[in-house]
Amino acid sequence: MSSNNTCPYPFLSENDFPATGGDTGQRFCATFPIGQFPTCCLPCPAENYFYPDNFQSLIRTTTYVNLASVVCCCFLLLSFAVLPVDVTRRHYLSVCLTCGVLLMQLSFVVSMANPRDSQCFDKITPHDMYSSYNCALSGAFVVGGGWAAVMWVFLRTLSLHLQICWQVVPGRKFFLGSQAAGWTIPVVFLAIALSISGVSYRFGESCHINSNHGIQTFWGPMLAVAAASIVTQSITFGYVAQVYLRSLFEEKPATTQASGNSRNLYSGSIRTVNAFQALRRIRKVIALQWRGIFVVIIILADVIFFSTVFLQFDGTTQATQENKDKAMYWIFCMLGNDGDKNKCLAEARQMVVSEWTAFSVLFLLSFNGIWALILLGRFSIYPAWITMIKKFFERGPPPDEFVSYNARRISEPTDSSYEMLESKRRDTASTADLAIMKPEPSAVRGDQLTSTLREYNPSTFSAQMRGMSGTGIDSQCPFSSYRDLEPGSRSPTTSSQFSPFRDNPLSPDNDSNSPFSPYVDSPTRTPVLERGRPRYQDDVRIGFAQ
Known part of the structure; x- marks a missing residue:
């Protein structure tokens, strides 16, 4: 059996490493009952001697899973911020819960920036939050992110309970209260845990809460909130x-x-x-929130499992007589096998948590971000992202420019007789054309029948009607007789003046006496007045044309 600094291999003498920094309370030291050995300690990190050689590779694998979870959470939050609400169905409870999960996942990703074997202040002392900024950052993310996730899980459970059991839809007051409680309580308990217990490298590549008053400052309150969430969720399911x-x-x-x-x-x-x-009503609520219910169940299960394992790990580090006896069996095994840990793994399993239990808890914690994307993110966000990216890179045609039908330049002269003529370039009239033009059915002598669209303009309507008299087409006009009086000259002859009563072949007055008019039928072309009003013949009927 060889020795190293008066201590058997692989142990190191505590006297060679004074307490100048790091977490000296996490040293694994013991006084050997045989020989004149001083207090000897295991080299840092001590977990390398309790687990197989592939254990660190397994722990490193969970770090990459955490990186994937961080990417999923960032993608989900970016989708909530950029995409429309009808695509993402975002809600502040989902957004805040995703933020809490992201904070917790970041604690395991921060360690990727550290070089390997950087967990120790010296050969026997692990780093704490005062000697390593990375340790302080990762520990703060673990404690604060865990608290935020648990609080928002409870608030989401409470919201579901109010909607199902009490028929209360959470409004603005619940929103303000949840924002205050969901972020204030984690910050308060984070400050309490860091100031009283602190964090250090104890297990894995991230810093965790120390065992010194850890139950009172962190594990106890967080498990109480998790228990309240479980009770509320159980009451809700029982009511359903x-x-x-x-x-x-x-x-x-x-x-x-x-x-x-x-x-x-x-x-x-x-x-x-x-x-x-x-x-x-309950079916409708559950159909809308079944995703959130599953996220709540998964996160609560992970938190409870994580808490149970670490509380068990804290129990193995306590200086109890049972733990001392187990440690002595392992020390004697190491001394008898010249420090070969592989021959003493059976005794080491009695002292620490099994490697598969430790790996499973870290893996489940690292998978929470992926669960958040699967359950809180809808499938519709992926086609929405594809559509938005295509619109960003593809330059579409310029938008159609609106041009007014009566648009003209200022330099063009204004003419009261200006008409918008029918377009000859298209066969079908547009909606705007139909709005300003009236159909005029026409009857053609013989076998021909035509129907055209004539412009309805009071200043030119009669002129167009007079122009049709020489074309051999007699129109059926639905309007009353229209006389065009030209001031300063004689009125056109009666034969050239269009009248629906005379020129209409279907009119009952056709081929009979012309309609009487006090202006045309008077000898002097002036109306015959009687008491200031036009005088009609006795047999004239005054009324509306049929």
Whole structure:
């Protein structure tokens, strides 16, 4: 058996490393009961001597899983911020819960920036938050992120409980209260835990809360909030089960009491309707929030498992007589095998948590970000991202420019007789054309029948109608007779003046006497006045044209 600094291999003498920094309370030291050995300590990190050689590789693997979880959380938060709400269905409870999970995942990623074997202040002393900034940062993320995740899990559970059991939709007051409690309580307990207990490298590549008052400052309060979440969730599920069973059992009394008392039938029907309404409302709420329910269950399970394992690990580091006896068996094994740890792994398993339990808890914690993306992120965000990226890189055609139909330049002269003529470049009239033009059905002599769109302009309507008299087409005009009086000159002859009563072949007045007009039929082309009003013949009928 060889010795190293008066201590057998692989132990080192505590006297050679004074307490100048690091967490001296986490040294694994013991006084050997045989020989004149001083107090000897295991080299740092001590876990290398309790687990197989591949254990560090397994721990390193969980770090890469944490990196993937961080990427998933960042992608989910970016989707919440950029994409429309109808695509992501974002809610402040989901956003804040994702932020809490992200903080917890960052604690395991910070260690990737550290070189290997940088966990120790000296050969027997691990770093603490005062001797290593990376340790302080990773420990703060572990404690603060864990608290934030647990608090927002509780608030989400409470929101679901209020909606299902009490039919209360959380509003602005719940939003403000949840924001205050969801971030203030983690900050307060983070400050308490760091100031009283502190963090150091104890297990894995990240710093964790120390065993000194760790139950009072961190594990106890956090497990209390987690227990409150479990109780609230259990009450909610119990209420759902009770409503469902009541809807099943109350269905028969409402249908089989028809021959009994009508009052009992009415009350039974009311109870059944209420039960079915409650069940239908609960189904709607669960259909909307089943993703969040699964996230709550997964995070609570991980937190409880993580807490249980680390509390068990804290128990193995306590200076109890049972732990001392187990340590002595392992020390004697190491002394008898010249410091070969592989021959003493069976004795080491009695002292620490098994390697697969430690690996499983770190792996489950590192997978929370991936679960958040799967359950809180909807599948619709991926097509939305593809569409947005395509729009960003593809330059589409310029938008259609709106041009007014009566647009003209300022330099163009204004003419009251300006008309917007029918476009000859297209066969189909647009909506705007139909809005300013009226259809004019026309009857053609012979076998021809045409229908055109004529512009409805009071200043030119009669002129266009007069122009049609020489084309051999007689139109059926739905309007009353329209006379065009030209001031300062004689009116056109009656034969050239268009009249729907005379020129319409279907008119009952056709081929009969012309319609009487006091302006045209008077000898002097002036109206015959009687008491200031035009005088008509006795047989003239005054009314509306049919």
